[in-house]
Amino acid sequence: MNLNRRDFLGLAAGGAGTIVATSALPAFGKDDPSLFPKRGVVERLAIAYHHIHIGLPQPFSVLHISDTHLTAVYDDEPEYLVTFAKKRSKTFGGRQEEALRDSLAWARMNVDYVIHTGDLIDFQTRANLDIVKKVFGEEKALVGSMGNHEFQRRIPGEKVDESSIATLRQYGALSMKLLAETFPFDISLQSTVIKGVNFVTMNQVCGFVTEKHVERFRAEVRKGLPIILCMHCPFFTEELVRASRKYWQFNRKFAHDNAGPMCSWQWKDPVTRDFIACLKSEPLLKGILTGHMHLTASDRFSPTAMQYIVGGNFMFHGEEILFT
Numbered sequence: 137m138n139l140n141r142r143d144f145l146g147l148a149a150g151g152a153g154t155i156v157a158t159s160a161l162p163a164f165g166k167d168d169p170s171l172f173p174k175r176g177v178v179e180r181l182a183i184a185y186h187h188i189h190i191g192l193p194q195p196f197s198v199l200h201i202s203d204t205h206l207t208a209v210y211d212d213e214p215e216y217l218v219t220f221a222k223k224r225s226k227t228f229g230g231r232q233e234e235a236l237r238d239s240l241a242w243a244r245m246n247v248d249y250v251i252h253t254g255d256l257i258d259f260q261t262r263a264n265l266d267i268v269k270k271v272f273g274e275e276k277a278l279v280g281s282m283g284n285h286e287f288q289r290r291i292p293g294e295k296v297d298e299s300s301i302a303t304l305r306q307y308g309a310l311s312m313k314l315l316a317e318t319f320p321f322d323i324s325l326q327s328t329v330i331k332g333v334n335f336v337t338m339n340q341v342c343g344f345v346t347e348k349h350v351e352r353f354r355a356e357v358r359k360g361l362p363i364i365l366c367m368h369c370p371f372f373t374e375e376l377v378r379a380s381r382k383y384w385q386f387n388r389k390f391a392h393d394n395a396g397p398m399c400s401w402q403w404k405d406p407v408t409r410d411f412i413a414c415l416k417s418e419p420l421l422k423g424i425l426t427g428h429m430h431l432t433a434s435d436r437f438s439p440t441a442m443q444y445i446v447g448g449n450f451m452f453h454g455e456e457i458l459f460t
């Protein structure tokens with residue numbers, strides 16, 4: 137897929153406008169002036185800034201967002217989904233559609249493209265999936281990747297053993313058809329070339345890579361273009377695990393921390409471990425964009441690539457990345 141700025145601008149303006157005008161959809165982007173009332177909507181965003189130097193003839197910039205966690209639901213959807221949506225809406229602040237709308241508005245004014253690295257929805261409802269279709273558009277595409285929450289079905293009694301890779305993959309497979317029909321890109325791996333840079337979005341929602349992904353990624357390397365790998369879960373390092381624990385568990389001092397078990401999930405899976413090792417020596421890899429942690433962090437991944445983790449879009453977070 138080759139994306140140009142006109143595609144994005146047309147989609148962002150047309151998509152958002154359509155959403156606002158469609159009464160059958162939830163009230164996308166309803167504004168609540170109680171959040172920083174004296175600031176304009178785009179001034180409420182928390183935008184971090186990064187720079188990736190590649191040596192491009194023409195610079196451009198992108199807005200990277202992740203983890204919007206939409207919790208929209210129609211009244212006529214099953215009661216358990218309506219109840220769950222109310223609970224999760226409180227968890228994520230209830231302003232996720234507003235945050236997404238404002239982020240896209242900011243992007244139209246300030247950058248050339250938008251990359252969303254997953255968890256756009258919190259769980260599958262018709263209303264959430266309708267918003268996804270509207271935001272991404274039927275034919276034109278923003279750059280996007282799956283998050284683990286795109287696969288959340290929340291069917292009563294359907295328990296998932298998150299300690300089993302095989303079970304997680306089986307659970308993920310149940311949603312593949314629905315998600316492939318909803319998102320207008322290849323949800324397994326998508327290449328989008330922007331001004332000579334190959335943005336490769338990869339679905340590794342549980343933090344693991346399959347042999348098929350490795351094979352397809354190698355084909356991308358053979359194109360010879362600089363690569364930005366976009367995916368939901370970061371490749372964990374001890375530093376990122378510590379940062380994550382600070383966010384999710386309060387009152388934790390550095391000296392008490394042990395990053396071992398969480399990292400070992402990825403490190404013990406041989407395909408993922410070997411893929412990470414190969415990537416670290418891949419000179420075409422110029423950066424990795426991820427989310428999942430709901431906090432903003434960065435860490436060196438390889439001699440040629442930093443890994444950037446962006447904070448939750450549900451908290452109005454995003455990051456602009458300048459490519460030169």
Ligand SMILES: [Fe+2]
Binds near residue numbers: 205255430
């Ligand atoms: Fe998330």
